Amino acid sequence: MTTLRFTPNLHRLVDTPSARVAGATVAQVLACYFLANPRVRGYVLDDQGAVRKHVAVFVNQELIRDRIGLSDPVGENDDIFVAQALSGG
Amino acid sequence: MSDCLWVGTRKGLFGIARDNRGRWRIAGTWFPGDPVSMLLPQRGGRRIHAALDLGHFGVKMQRSDDGGKTWRETPAPVFPPRPDGLEDKDPMRGIDIPWSSKLIWALEPGGAGDDSGELWCGVIPGGLFHSRDGGDSWTLVRSLWDHPLRKKWMGGGYDFAGIHSIMVDPRDARHVTIAVSTGGVWTTKDNGGSWALIGKGLRNAYMPPDMAGDPLPQDAHRVVHCPAKPDRLWMQHHNGIFRSDDGGEHWQELHDVPPSSFGFAVAVHPTEADTAWFVPATKDERRFPVDARLVVTRTRDGGKHFDVLSKGLPDEPAYDLIYRHGLAIAADGERLAFGSTTGSLWVSEDQGDSWQNVSKHLPPIACVRFEA
Numbered sequence: 098m099t100t101l102r103f104t105p106n107l108h109r110l111v112d113t114p115s116a117r118v119a120g121a122t123v124a125q126v127l128a129c130y131f132l133a134n135p136r137v138r139g140y141v142l143d144d145q146g147a148v149r150k151h152v153a154v155f156v157n158q159e160l161i162r163d164r165i166g167l168s169d170p171v172g173e174n175d176d177i178f179v180a181q182a183l184s185g186g
Numbered sequence: 187m188s189d190c191l192w193v194g195t196r197k198g199l200f201g202i203a204r205d206n207r208g209r210w211r212i213a214g215t216w217f218p219g220d221p222v223s224m225l226l227p228q229r230g231g232r233r234i235h236a237a238l239d240l241g242h243f244g245v246k247m248q249r250s251d252d253g254g255k256t257w258r259e260t261p262a263p264v265f266p267p268r269p270d271g272l273e274d275k276d277p278m279r280g281i282d283i284p285w286s287s288k289l290i291w292a293l294e295p296g297g298a299g300d301d302s303g304e305l306w307c308g309v310i311p312g313g314l315f316h317s318r319d320g321g322d323s324w325t326l327v328r329s330l331w332d333h334p335l336r337k338k339w340m341g342g343g344y345d346f347a348g349i350h351s352i353m354v355d356p357r358d359a360r361h362v363t364i365a366v367s368t369g370g371v372w373t374t375k376d377n378g379g380s381w382a383l384i385g386k387g388l389r390n391a392y393m394p395p396d397m398a399g400d401p402l403p404q405d406a407h408r409v410v411h412c413p414a415k416p417d418r419l420w421m422q423h424h425n426g427i428f429r430s431d432d433g434g435e436h437w438q439e440l441h442d443v444p445p446s447s448f449g450f451a452v453a454v455h456p457t458e459a460d461t462a463w464f465v466p467a468t469k470d471e472r473r474f475p476v477d478a479r480l481v482v483t484r485t486r487d488g489g490k491h492f493d494v495l496s497k498g499l500p501d502e503p504a505y506d507l508i509y510r511h512g513l514a515i516a517a518d519g520e521r522l523a524f525g526s527t528t529g530s531l532w533v534s535e536d537q538g539d540s541w542q543n544v545s546k547h548l549p550p551i552a553c554v555r556f557e558a
Contacts, residue, residue: 110243110246145284151241152242181243
């Protein structure tokens with residue numbers, strides 16, 4: 098199970114409880130999370146399912162490489178952190 | 187008579203109410219810090235739709251059914267999956283058009299009034315969405331989005347084209363006319379099943395001269411129709427002021443409008459089609475009031491003559507620009523309001539003859555609407 102956490106900047110807008118989620122890629126982990134938290138999807142991903150331009154997704158403190166397909170692999174004890182990028186807005 | 191005004195700003199939604207002494211004051215604030223790009227009061231002000239642009243986190247819709255006491259998030263208009271390999275680029279900039287709502291720019295009731303649940307929503311990058319359930323779900327109007335000429339729409343002030351004006355014919359709600367910056371005026375007679383590009387007589391000065399009269403690259407800044415005489419349309423265009431008497435098929439340009447025919451906003455009287463208001467600015471690179479003197483202009487005779495109205499507006503130099511949704515008229519045709527990029531807000535109770543300053547210190551104002 099991967100640990101998924103979100104920037105506190107999202108908390109005032111939508112409930113984003115941290116969770117332990119199954120999945121082999123970032124896409125799978127997020128898809129699983131969105132099943133239980135469907136409103137969060139539109140805050141993190143754009144209409145086409147890519148990471149929003151001004152959102153950053155880290156796996157173990159490294160930015161993911163595939164912001165469109167979210168195919169970066171994740172392992173059993175990895176951490177995913179969804180951050181507000183220091184840009185735009 | 188409407189005693190309540192809603193104002194969408196760069197830093198939240200404001201409710202402005204008239205007290206029993208005739209003063210208009212801030213009565214409520216919502217979504218502090220969040221840009222509100224569009225709003226729509228319905229059902230006598232009980233229902234309010236507010237469109238938020240959360241920047242990092244995308245566009246969102248909020249709805250209140252108790253006059254603003256409580257709000258809940260409703261679905262935002264979402265584009266369908268973009269087909270693999272599709273080329274869809276803004277022709278002016280040569281960059282990919284995102285199939286993703288970037289800004290909610292128009293929101294209007296459709297069907298038979300407030301209770302039909304029908305809504306139309308225009309967005310940047312040029313999508314028109316339709317709801318039949320009061321905004322609980324949205325469908326992209328594919329007949330317009332897939333129209334081959336839609337790919338020739340261009341970004342103007344924003345990177346991508348957007349739909350900012352939606353007029354539903356009160357005689358026949360299946361007749362809907364929209365305006366696009368930049369993409370001209372389009373109309374449907376079958377509730378969005380098919381669309382026609384209209385707009386003979388419009389003129390632009392920013393395309394090659396041979397394309398000046400092409401209806402497609404016309405940068406309509408804002409178009410409104412007279413609800414009682416919906417064939418009468420008024421347009422504030424990038425290159426001037428235009429009037430149509432046949433639902434937008436043909437347009438006449440108004441010349442020598444004082445002090446300038448450049449601007450963004452226009453309002454028309456709800457029953458007197460010859461009466462319309464504008465807030466002029468210096469074209470087009472400067473975009474502040476002519477000689478820094480803020481005025482409103484009004485015609486009562488279809489554009490033959492204009493009154494320049496300034497009573498109650500600043501005596502000192504003013505650099506207020508009024509965005510396209512920043513001027514509103516109430517259903518009684520007497521009260522008007524406008525708000526500026528400088529965060530100033532004025533209300534008139536006498537058709538613009540005099541103005542009351544409500545605030546000089548609001549955030550930059552995107553949209554103003556009286557309670558329906």
